[in-house]
Amino acid sequence: MTNKKPDHREAVNQADALLEKCMCAEGFLASPTDSDNYRRIWARDGIIIGLAALMTGTDDMIAALGHTLETLAEHQGPHGEIPSNVDVRSGRVSYGGMTGRVDADLWFVIGCGEYWQATKDDAFIEHMLPSIEKVVFLLGAWEFNNRGLLYVPATGDWADEYVHTGYILYDQLLYLQTLRTIHHIRRHVTGCDDHDLHTRISLLKHRIRANYWFGSDEKIPDDVYHEILFEKGRKAANHCTRQYWLPFFSPHGYGYRFDGFANVLASLLDVSPPSRRQTVDAYIEQHVVPDQIKLLPAFYPVIKPLDKDWEDLQITFSYSFKNHPYEFHNGGLWPMITGFYVADLARRGETDKAGAYLAGIHCANAMCMDGQPWGFPEYVNGSNFSAGGNRHQGWSASAAVMGHAALKGKKVFRINEDDTFVQ
Template identity: 85%
Template sequence: MTLKTPDHREAVSQAEALLKNCITGHGFLASPTDSDNYRRIWGRDGIIIGLAALMTDDHDMIAALRSTLETLVKHQGPHGEIPSNVDIRSGRVSYGGMTGRVDADLWFVIGCGEYWNVTRDDSFIQRMLPAIEKVVFLLGAWEFNNRGLLYVPATGDWADEYVHNGYILYDQLLYLQTLRTLHHLRRRITDDDDHDLRTRTSLLKHRIQDNYWFGSDAAIPDDVYHEIFFEKGRKAADRCTRRYWLPFFSPHGYGYRFDGFANVLASLLGVSTPSRRRTVDAYIDRHVVPDEIKLLPAFHPVIKPIDKDWEDLHITFSYSFKNRPYEFHNGGLWPMVTGFYVADLARRGETAKAKDYLAGIHGANAMSMDKLPWGFPEYVNGSDFSAGGNRQQCWSASAALMGHYALKGKKVFTIHEDDTPVQ
């Protein structure tokens, strides 16, 4: 089955309309629907939506990002923690579920920096800098052993009902961009070219490159976290060696599933090398993305009841179990993740492939939900390609805008290492 692709102009128009429908005086809602807790201001969702908004040059949408950031900082916790979400109707503030959401803090700093870098809103950033500094101090404490990598508890990031924890690649990549952002702001706002922060950022990049890619059986890389542990993990690895970035490691071992978001960010944030990018692209083309619709899954391969991870997955949920095979994070196909991939492909000049994946996003967003067209589903089932999750998901709409404007030359991340373009 090949799914129908809607007209590009209509798809972009529908996406813009949904983003504007998600604007409130407090910022972007994750969704205008009342399902579960989506009708709230989210740290993660709001910033991702806002990054796409910045690419549009639309005044109202850019102002909504500012409002989102202001709502989040208004409810910053006593140690610096940024809310996972804020219910603007009840006033309830959540910093996470069973554990806090580490990536809400990371996206907040990134969002503040990107907003200022595009708008040069000096009064805003001057008010935000103390909160940003507090967040980064807290993140340093979450390294726990002062060795440069964040330790993320289970359910501690966007994959909050999935079975990974520890030193998660996705969070390390956002941590790298967070430190870059802080250095950029200090340098531009306070004229402080912080050498220690620059060194810390450079070291983190090397640690990511050395710890999350299994190459040949040559010498162990210089910045490996634990040499014996790394060597054991490399010997146990089969499907991921020299094929894609590792998703995480913890005291219990390495994860080996393909993490779609992390592999895209490794390229988009300039951590990957050209040869590794080509290797990951080839793996995605051959093993990960279905022929029927060009969308990336959250994770691959699917965890099934016969797999050893199934028992842990089956008890990890907030409201109801969502991760049946090919659904949600367990093999569900995500327009949001794919939006970042389109941006990366466009940045690299892979225009034809970027357009194919943007067409996949449009096809997903146009799917009917509750008998209404343009459902903007949270994800698409990876087996039967039906719309899944919550409808009218604003970051699914933002993926369409992100891809559209990336193909026009706009960048998702305007802050780069040493203030130079990512190569």
């Protein structure tokens, strides 16, 4: 890891320059580097980059998000599924690997709503509405038992080589924001509220709060998905009771590792009450983030060869095994996740702490890769703090742009839970 702290202005300029290189006629590429599958329009990457682009107010970057969404809609599957990625050179469309990518659909609807609110382009949202409604119908089917939570298969979201499965918190949070978004869109198009949808939104928020946080009281909360599963999970969770949001549960029980992205989104999307935000912040500072660089890991603690999850982790990969200890999802430190954390801290008035994490993003982005500075690595090794993964990653650059804009008062999400639009 470089010991030199990058200049903030240079870091933001370098990030802006990389985002410009990610732009093409069809939208945002995950990376302009022609390696693996990254030089494609990815739903998840492109929309996260696009959220940062909206915060800049730069016309060409905002337009690139619109092109990203149009490209994804043009290649929508027959049941409503949004592509995981589109190779614009070959025309190849992927909806996922061994399973589909549930969060591609969620980010798509969120991205459409945020682009519409930023541009006030009513013609765009009316054009996209049929694609959006197909997605929302498909998501309802993916509840499977019509009980309000999405069931996500193994490898079915951004942690596509990790060991999470079932009712994953990260996806439920994005589902909540997706339903909020479609509620706003329908109200605009029809001129009236969808009261049934509003009730679903309220219930989903309550279910998330009830099922993914273990308190110490004896009473089982209302809206628990399965009382016996919840009680068994709570008894086995002494080390994380009242510490952080749980990552998932499934018919086999609860997962207990700290999910960085989910815990950040729980606060950023106003699911977490203030007391829980403070608790999670304290846990992050005391246990999760290393002293050497202020970056959040994807998951914590690391799965090691003697751990019971190691065997499953070892066989969960697409082409080659990436999740060695402290790498990739297995304890790798992610500028992208940290960018959302900076945005949340900034909107809560924690500007000093937000600035410290933004400095961590800049340090990561400035790391050399292939002998060149400003490598913008996908992640940083959580043990030796070297650059890891693919270079010139667009969403690592977007983390710097997002954090910088957030500290100037910009919001990531214009559509919020109060049925008001944040300008």
